[in-house]
Amino acid sequence: MRQYLLARSAQSLVVILLMSFVIYGLIGLMPGDPIDILASEDPTMTPEDVAALRALYDLDLPVYERYLNWLGRAFTGELGYSRLFGQPVLDVLGPALVSTLVLMGTAFIVAIAIAIPVGVLAASKPRSALDYGVNLFAFAGISLPSFWLALMLMTLLCVTLGWLPAGGTAPAGSGVLEQLRYMLLPVATIVIVNVGSYSRFVRASMLEVLRKDYIRTARAKGAGQWRVVWRHGLRNGMIPVVTILALEFGSLFSGALIVETIFSWPGMGKLIFDSIMGNDFNLALIALLLATVLTLLGNLLADICYAKLDPRIVIGEGR
Structure with missing residues (x-):
């Protein structure tokens, strides 16, 4: 296990370095830079002032030299300042990360809590009315654009009925119920959009598992339907699903741009978008790298979960 973790850590470090160079290069190729924006906003700045600022922030150097300078500072913990926020x-990332984790984490847990039992029940009764109903609900959820669903929910529950706030977060010092009122609509939007795909993955995996020989053997020995499906089948059926959930792990921290924008939720998705549009290079770079690191972490956790779900899987060995 230790050798495997060391090898994965080395691989992840290489991926992070490559991604940092790619992201830095792409951001550096964007038209305009903070000095151009500053010069356009201050007519008193002379060309000499602009040149001095470019030299101060290494913007007069080639992209690869600027990247190496940034990488050296990053290894010492100096990640720079946000131009948009002046901090x-x-x-800047801390509050946005916490806000996104609360929103996306809640939506993720609710979606999984709904998708797993629904997918298992549909797979245990294939071609039944329940199965067709689950498939219809899943396809409807997958097909709904998140922006349209968010606007419809806002129109119905906020504008027409006036039951819930239309956006933002609860004021400081509000109780738990008030915070839940502000979270309900964005969480419901994310859950409805994602639960369909999750339940489809669970159903497909369980259908495959329930055809296995050991499932037929368990039934031949007299095991009941509940034991066969939920004890013998679900554990093995979750292995492919874990892969899908691992890929979703990074989104828990990178946020949902459309939902956060519509509901004015101050999360990572909106922060990344604003930083890119505002040419806030330092903030955009670190936020995107953070999403990369957490996606890699999700894949590592998925590998560990494989071994926990199926003892035949030995981490770090070629079998």
Whole structure:
């Protein structure tokens, strides 16, 4: 296990370095830069002032030299300041990360709690009315654009009925119920959009597992339907599903741009979008790299879960 973790850590470090170079290069190729924006907003700045600022922030150097300078500072913990917020990058990322984790984490848990039992029930009764109903609901959820669903829910529950706030977050010091009122619509939007695909993955995996020989053997020995499906089948059926959920792990921290924008939720998705549109290079770079790191972490956790779900899987060995 230790050798495997060391090898995966080395691989992840290489991926992070490559991604940092790619992201830095793409951001550097964007038209305009913070100095151009500053010069356009301050007519008193002379060309000499602009040149001095470019030299101060290494913007007069080639992209690869600027990247190496940034990488050296990053290894010392100096991640720079956010141009849009006038604060250190980590001070800006912290609240947005917590806000996104609360929103996306809640939606993820609710979606999984619904999708797993629904998918298992549909797979245990294939071609039944329940199965057709689950498939219809799943396809409807997958087909709904998140922006349209968010606007419809807002129109119905906020504008027409006036039951819920239309957006934003609960004021500081509000109780738990008030915070839940502000979270309900964005969470419901994300859950409805995702639960269909999750339930489809669970159903497909369980259908495959329930055709296995050991399932038929368990039934031949007199095991009941509940034991066969939920004890023998579900554990093995979750292995492919874990892969899908691992890929979703990064989105728990990178946010949902459309939903956060519509409901004015101050999360990572909106922050990344604003930083890119505002040419806030430091903030955009660190936020995108954070999403990369957490996606890699999700894949590592998925590999560990494989071994826990199926003892035949030995981590770090070729079998």
